Amino acid sequence: MNATAARTWNVWGGLITLATIACAVVWAFPLYWGVVSSLKPEDEVVRPYIELWPETLTFQHYVHAIFATQIGAWYLNSVVVALGVTVICVFTSMLCGYAISQLRFPGRTALWWLILASFMVPTQALIINHFVLVAQLGLLNTWAGIMLPQLIHPVIIIVYKQFFDQVPRDFREAAVMDNASEFAILFKVYLPMNWGVTTALSIVCFIWTWNAFLWPFLAVTKTEMMTVTVGITQVNDAFGIYYARELAAAVLAGLPVALAYLFFQRRVTEAITLSAGIKG
Amino acid sequence: MLKDRRSDILVALVLIAPFLAIYLLVFVYPTIQMFRISFTDAPLIGAGSWKGIDNYARLDNDPMFRRALWNTLYFVLLTVIPGTLIALLIALGVSRLAGRLQALVLALFFLPYILPVSVVYLLWDWTLNFQFGIAMHVLDWLGIARIPVTKSATWFMPAVAWVTIWWTAGFSILLFLAGLRTIPTEIYEAAALDNASRWTTFRKITWPLLRPVSALVLTIQLILQLKIFDQVYLFSQGGRPNDNMVLVYYVFQRAFQQNQGGRAAAVAVTLFVLVVVVSVFQFQLLRFAERRRQ
Numbered sequence: 001m002n003a004t005a006a007r008t009w010n011v012w013g014g015l016i017t018l019a020t021i022a023c024a025v026v027w028a029f030p031l032y033w034g035v036v037s038s039l040k041p042e043d044e045v046v047r048p049y050i051e052l053w054p055e056t057l058t059f060q061h062y063v064h065a066i067f068a069t070q071i072g073a074w075y076l077n078s079v080v081v082a083l084g085v086t087v088i089c090v091f092t093s094m095l096c097g098y099a100i101s102q103l104r105f106p107g108r109t110a111l112w113w114l115i116l117a118s119f120m121v122p123t124q125a126l127i128i129n130h131f132v133l134v135a136q137l138g139l140l141n142t143w144a145g146i147m148l149p150q151l152i153h154p155v156i157i158i159v160y161k162q163f164f165d166q167v168p169r170d171f172r173e174a175a176v177m178d179n180a181s182e183f184a185i186l187f188k189v190y191l192p193m194n195w196g197v198t199t200a201l202s203i204v205c206f207i208w209t210w211n212a213f214l215w216p217f218l219a220v221t222k223t224e225m226m227t228v229t230v231g232i233t234q235v236n237d238a239f240g241i242y243y244a245r246e247l248a249a250a251v252l253a254g255l256p257v258a259l260a261y262l263f264f265q266r267r268v269t270e271a272i273t274l275s276a277g278i279k280g
Numbered sequence: 281m282l283k284d285r286r287s288d289i290l291v292a293l294v295l296i297a298p299f300l301a302i303y304l305l306v307f308v309y310p311t312i313q314m315f316r317i318s319f320t321d322a323p324l325i326g327a328g329s330w331k332g333i334d335n336y337a338r339l340d341n342d343p344m345f346r347r348a349l350w351n352t353l354y355f356v357l358l359t360v361i362p363g364t365l366i367a368l369l370i371a372l373g374v375s376r377l378a379g380r381l382q383a384l385v386l387a388l389f390f391l392p393y394i395l396p397v398s399v400v401y402l403l404w405d406w407t408l409n410f411q412f413g414i415a416m417h418v419l420d421w422l423g424i425a426r427i428p429v430t431k432s433a434t435w436f437m438p439a440v441a442w443v444t445i446w447w448t449a450g451f452s453i454l455l456f457l458a459g460l461r462t463i464p465t466e467i468y469e470a471a472a473l474d475n476a477s478r479w480t481t482f483r484k485i486t487w488p489l490l491r492p493v494s495a496l497v498l499t500i501q502l503i504l505q506l507k508i509f510d511q512v513y514l515f516s517q518g519g520r521p522n523d524n525m526v527l528v529y530y531v532f533q534r535a536f537q538q539n540q541g542g543r544a545a546a547v548a549v550t551l552f553v554l555v556v557v558v559s560v561f562q563f564q565l566l567r568f569a570e571r572r573r574q
Binding site for chain 1: 288289291292293295296298299300302303305306307309310311313314317324325370373374376377381383384385387388389390391392394395396397398399401402403404406407409411412414417446451454455458478496500503506507509510514517528531532535536541544545548549551552555556559560
């Protein structure tokens with residue numbers, strides 16, 4: 001490559017880099033704009049021109065959201081439901097993934113195909129019968145009712161199976177020689193060797209459940225039993241529209257998952273790539 | 281040895297039992313019930329009498345069902361290919377960066393994906409607000425008349441499609457980045473030695489090697505967008521949901537607002553079959569790609 005060609009190549013490269021960064025800033029702008037608007041007094045929010053920073057910085061809308069709405073109760077509901085689903089789902093998937101990966105039993109292949117096939121089932125199509133089922137169990141408007149249909153993420157089993165498959169056979173044979181039970185092998189050998197994947201899957205399972213909308217929206221009719229995700233869109237102030245208040249509620253609802261992502265960035269991206277069937 | 285084997289089976293049974301119980305309760309049973317009540321005139325809760333294929337026959341000249349089907353396909357058209365292309369472009373840009381800058385830029389593009397749909401809705405409802413939304417200021421600068429986006433029959437779907445692309449692109453970007461990382465740098469070095477232009481390098485190296493990932497992203501997007509509901513529902517609040525009817529919304533309306541479980545189930549079965557057919561196609565495609573790689 002001669003010098004001129006190299007220089008134009010670099011100029012173009014620099015321009016592409018700049019364009020990428022500019023796009024990223026524009027892309028994330030609505031996030032910034034939402035947060036900034038929630039920190040302005042209501043009369044500043046509706047000014048006919050753009051102010052990128054509040055003239056008077058105020059937390060009044062957050063105070064309002066926390067003390068004058070039911071967001072505290074919704075938060076509790078979301079935390080309980082998301083934690084409950086995460087613990088039950090990850091634990092049962094781990095057990096099942098271990099059995100399929102390490103044990104030989106009749107029906108193993110059939111079970112594996114059943115799990116693969118369930119990928120295709122659109123849960124949105126099952127809302128009617130989920131509702132009937134949960135109503136018959138008397139679980140509408142309860143935490144258990146919101147959790148029940150969300151307890152299955154087949155992909156978690158598949159990821160666990162792949163990771164358990166990769167554990168060298170020597171570890172297993174050594175444990176079997178020591179007369180360790182299957183449970184001991186799972187909890188003392190296989191699980192500790194895969195803490196990374198367990199953490200990653202737990203974080204994304206928590207995020208998925210926190211973000212779920214359709215089912216929690218159907219399963220709950222009482223405002224005090226709503227999850228945050230549903231509550232902030234279903235309960236409006238009775239008199240007039242307060243944009244900044246709505247945005248403050250939105251920021252509060254998004255904060256836990258945004259923080260979970262920012263703290264565990266690598267784990268989250270790893271788990272999400274894994275869940276699409278690509279080995280990271 | 282025989283005793284060992286029997287205890288092995290017993291242990292396996294204990295290990296898979298919790299999963300299997302939940303699976304049968306929330307997957308298999310509701311699926312069977314959905315098919316069953318789609319042949320009855322059952323209300324949302326309660327028994328109905330057998331109607332044969334009546335509910336399906338009625339779909340044929342149900343204008344609302346047609347609109348729901350058409351709008352769903354329109355939404356798929358507006359999101360799947362444009363969204364994948366945008367994600368690919370972003371991924372190509374991000375992959376050129378390195379270190380902390382790359383992590384930061386990726387985080388800016390990825391953050392929306394991690395947020396709940398209701399937060400995304402509130403952010404964009406505010407951004408697109410007819411009176412005060414910042415997007416309207418942009419239209420003013422460009423000298424274009426303001427558009428009440430979410431209240432306009434023409435602009436509703438494109439706007440919701442754009443919001444959906446903004447919301448979900450992070451996921452596709454991540455998959456494309458994973459795909460780009462598997463391409464060995466030696467190939468690019470060889471191309472640079474041959475004085476290959478940027479465009480030739482992309483066309484002859486990057487794109488062919490990315491094709492399996494692109495197929496994956498496209499089909500995941502396709503299946504995801506067929507099941508569209510949340511955003512359409514939220515943006516239609518206080519508007520005219522019937523103009524923006526999509527399949528899942530129609531299931532919801534028939535079952536939960538008109539108390540017609542049987543007729544809603546027929547729509548649900550249609551959606552179910554549609555998604556299963558596309559998924560089988562996707563599975564075959566992936567297997568094909570896998571075989572070609574080996």
